[in-house]
Amino acid sequence: MRTNIxxxxxxxxxxxxxxxxxxxxxxxxxxxxxxxxxTGKTCEPSRWNTQAGRxxxxxxxxRTLNSYLDTLQAKAQEFHRWMTTNDEMVTAESLKNRxxxxxxxxxxxxxxxxxxxxxxxxxxxQEFEKSxxxxxxxxxxxxxxxxxxxxxxxDIPINKINFEFLNDFEYYLxxxxxxxxxxxxxxxxxxxxxxxxxxxxxxxTVDPYLNYKPKTKKVHRVVLTKExxxxxxxxxxxxxxxxxxxxxxxxxxxxxxAYVDVKKLKRSEMAKGIDGDLWIHTNRQKxxxxxxxxILPAALKVIEKYEDNPQCIVDDLLxxxxxxQKMNAYLKEIADLCGISKLLTFHIARHTFATTVTLNNGxxxxxxxxxxxxxxxxxxxxxxxxxxxxxxxxMAALKxxxxxxx
Numbered sequence: 308m309r310t311n312i313x314x315x316x317x318x319x320x321x322x323x324x325x326x327x328x329x330x331x332x333x334x335x336x337x338x339x340x341x342x343x344x345x346t347g348k349t350c351e352p353s354r355w356n357t358q359a360g361r362x363x364x365x366x367x368x369x370r371t372l373n374s375y376l377d378t379l380q381a382k383a384q385e386f387h388r389w390m391t392t393n394d395e396m397v398t399a400e401s402l403k404n405r406x407x408x409x410x411x412x413x414x415x416x417x418x419x420x421x422x423x424x425x426x427x428x429x430x431x432x433q434e435f436e437k438s439x440x441x442x443x444x445x446x447x448x449x450x451x452x453x454x455x456x457x458x459x460x461x462d463i464p465i466n467k468i469n470f471e472f473l474n475d476f477e478y479y480l481x482x483x484x485x486x487x488x489x490x491x492x493x494x495x496x497x498x499x500x501x502x503x504x505x506x507x508x509x510x511x512t513v514d515p516y517l518n519y520k521p522k523t524k525k526v527h528r529v530v531l532t533k534e535x536x537x538x539x540x541x542x543x544x545x546x547x548x549x550x551x552x553x554x555x556x557x558x559x560x561x562x563x564x565a566y567v568d569v570k571k572l573k574r575s576e577m578a579k580g581i582d583g584d585l586w587i588h589t590n591r592q593k594x595x596x597x598x599x600x601x602i603l604p605a606a607l608k609v610i611e612k613y614e615d616n617p618q619c620i621v622d623d624l625l626x627x628x629x630x631x632q633k634m635n636a637y638l639k640e641i642a643d644l645c646g647i648s649k650l651l652t653f654h655i656a657r658h659t660f661a662t663t664v665t666l667n668n669g670x671x672x673x674x675x676x677x678x679x680x681x682x683x684x685x686x687x688x689x690x691x692x693x694x695x696x697x698x699x700x701x702m703a704a705l706k707x708x709x710x711x712x713x
Contacts, residue, residue, distance in 0.1 A: 310337055310338060310387075310391070310397045311337070311338070312335065312336065312337050312383075312384075312387050312397070312402065313334075313335075313336040313337075314333060314334070314335060314336075314380055314383055314384070315333070315334045315336070315360055316331055316332070316333055316334075316346070316360035316361065316376055316379075316380075317331070317332055317334060317357070317360060318330070318331060318332075318350060318352060318355055318357075319331075319332045319343075320352075327351075328349035328350060328351055329349060329350060329351070329352055329355075330345060330346075330348075330349055331345075331346045331348045331349060331350055331376070332344065332345055332346065333345075333346055333379060333380075333383065333406075335383070335399045335402050335403050335406070336399060337397060337398055337399040337402060338398075338399075340398060340399040340400075341399050342398075342399035342400045342402070342403040343403070344403050344406055344407050346375075346376065346379055348372060348375065348376075350362050350372065354369070360376075361373045361376060382406065383402065383406050386402060386405045386406055387402060390402065390405065393464075394466050394467075395466070396512070413464055414464065414465045414505065414510045415462045415463060415464055415465065416450065416454075416462060416463050416464075416465060416467075416468060416501070417447070417450070417451060417461070417462040418462070419465065419501055419504060419505060419510075420443075420447045420450065420498075420501050421447065423443070423500070423501055423504060424440065424443050424444055424447060427439070427440050427443060428440055436592065436593060442493070442497060443497055443500075445494070446493075446494045446497035446498060449479075449480060449484060449494050450476070450494075450498060452479075452484075453475075453476050453479045453480075456479060456483060457475055457479065465505050465510045465511050466510075466511060466512075468502060468505075468511065468515050469513070469515045470515050470517075470518060470519055472515065473495060473498075473515055473516070473519050474519075476495060476498070477491055477492075477495055477521070480494060480495070488523065488524050489523045489524060491521075492521040492522070492523050495521055496521075499516055502514070502515060502516060528658045528689070529649050529650065529655055529658065530655065530658045530659045530661075530662045530663055531560065531647075531649070531655060531659045531663060532663060533663060535645075535647055535649070536557070536560060536659070536663065538645045538646065538647065539553055539556070539557065539641065539645050539647070540553075540557060540605070542641075542644060542645050544641075544644070548629075548637060549637055549640060549641055549644075551627065551629070552629070552633075552634055552637040552638060552641065553641055554609045554612060554613070554626075555569060555609070555626055555628055555634070556634070556638060556641075556653060556656050557605060557606075557609060557656075558606050558609040558610070558626060559653065559656035559657065559660070560605075560656040560659045560660055560663075560664060561603045561605045561606040561660065561664060562587060562600050562602070562603075562606050562660065563598075563600065563656075563657055563660035563661060563664075563665075563675075563678055563679045564587075564589070564598070564600070564657070565591070565592075565593065565654065565657055566628075566631050566634065566653045566654065567592045567593070567631075568589060568591055568592055568598075569625075569626060569628055570628040570631075571592065571624075572587070572589060572624065572625045572626065573623050573624060573625065574619070574623055574624070574625055575623065576588055576589045576625070577602070577610070577625065580599070580601060582601070584601060584602065585601075585602045585607065586599055586600060586601050586602060587599070587600040587602060590680075591680035596680045596681075596682055597680065598677075598678060598679065598680035599677065599678065600678045601678075603664075609626070610625060610626070613625075613626055613627060631653060634653050635651075635652050635653055638651040638652060638653060639651060657679070660679070661675055661679060661687065665678070672684060672687055672688065675687055
């Protein structure tokens with residue numbers, strides 16, 4: 308932003324002044340606001356031209372003094388030009404500070420981003436999950452690579468983040484990094500948190516996201532049908548590890564618990580509910596919200612099967628869950644053996660609970676949200692996918708009603 312400045316050299320007499328040389332000061336005036344700095348020089352009042360702001364005379368000492376003042380004026384004007392070019396806010400005080408070498412620390416994007424990640428790293432396990440930290444570290448990596456690709460720099464001042472920066476960053480993620488739409492938007496939203504930190508601290512005055520409206524695309528979530536569940540449940544496996552993975556996967560299909568919640572589930576978290584039947588009362592690790600889930604017969608069957616498992620007894624665990632990586636690898640084997648063409652991962656069990664097991668069997672979405680530990684019902688609505696067999700049964704009931712009317 309362009310600003311007008313006025314520079315004036317003047318003699319600053321102290322209140323106790325009687326006679327002798329007086330200190331010369333430089334006054335900075337920007338938009339009516341003033342600031343002053345000492346030049347380190349003095350001059351007799353009788354030899355000073357107030358209008359010109361210079362010493363009077365042609366002697367060598369006068370010429371040297373005036374030349375020095377000219378140099379200071381040119382220096383101040385150069386600082387003003389530099390601050391304007393670099394979009395720094397120019398005030399009388401900031402220009403004076405730049406002039407005397409007293410400048411505030413320049414906040415940069417990478418330094419603020421790294422500070423945020425470092426604080427998040429120290430809170431992993433308390434306020435944040437490790438996966439959340441990894442997402443921000445990946446976003447920082449992409450941000451660094453983008454600045455090197457676009458500007459050939461390793462960092463930039465915070466005030467350089469603007470609408471153009473966001474658009475160019477999005478283009479880089481899509482074209483160079485080959486990110487899908489939702490992945491690109493996710494990284495830009497991660498950067499958005501860093502921008503909000505800068506806005507909150509006053510390091511950034513204009514929100515670059517003000518007119519930036521990225522849109523995520525709806526993702527088709529894979530779920531298993533009743534037929535798929537039956538095929539997996541009735542399949543006879545000759546290998547113990549496949550039987551174990553199948554059982555734990557089905558348990559998740561009938562409870563809606565994510566992998567990390569099944570793995571940490573303790574026997575003490577199973578108790579009688581309000582209806583006298585067994586319920587699971589556990590806190591979701593991701594959101595730390597309480598999930599209360601009535602145990603369906605299919606899930607109870609799995610629990611009873613591993614009741615005497617030595618590992619479960621020693622660790623007070625409900626099920627002997629192996630690593631997520633192994634679970635997903637073995638689930639692909641199970642899908643092949645059961646003739647299921649869908650790419651089977653453990654998280655599909657959670658989607659299946661929300662759709663096939665509950666919503667498509669008439670369970671209200673509010674109840675499903677509570678069982679899944681969602682903090683917002685909007686999250687549950689993502690799973691509200693009506694299957695063909697539900698549409699068929701609903702329309703069959705409608706046909707009966709219409710035929711009765713006619």
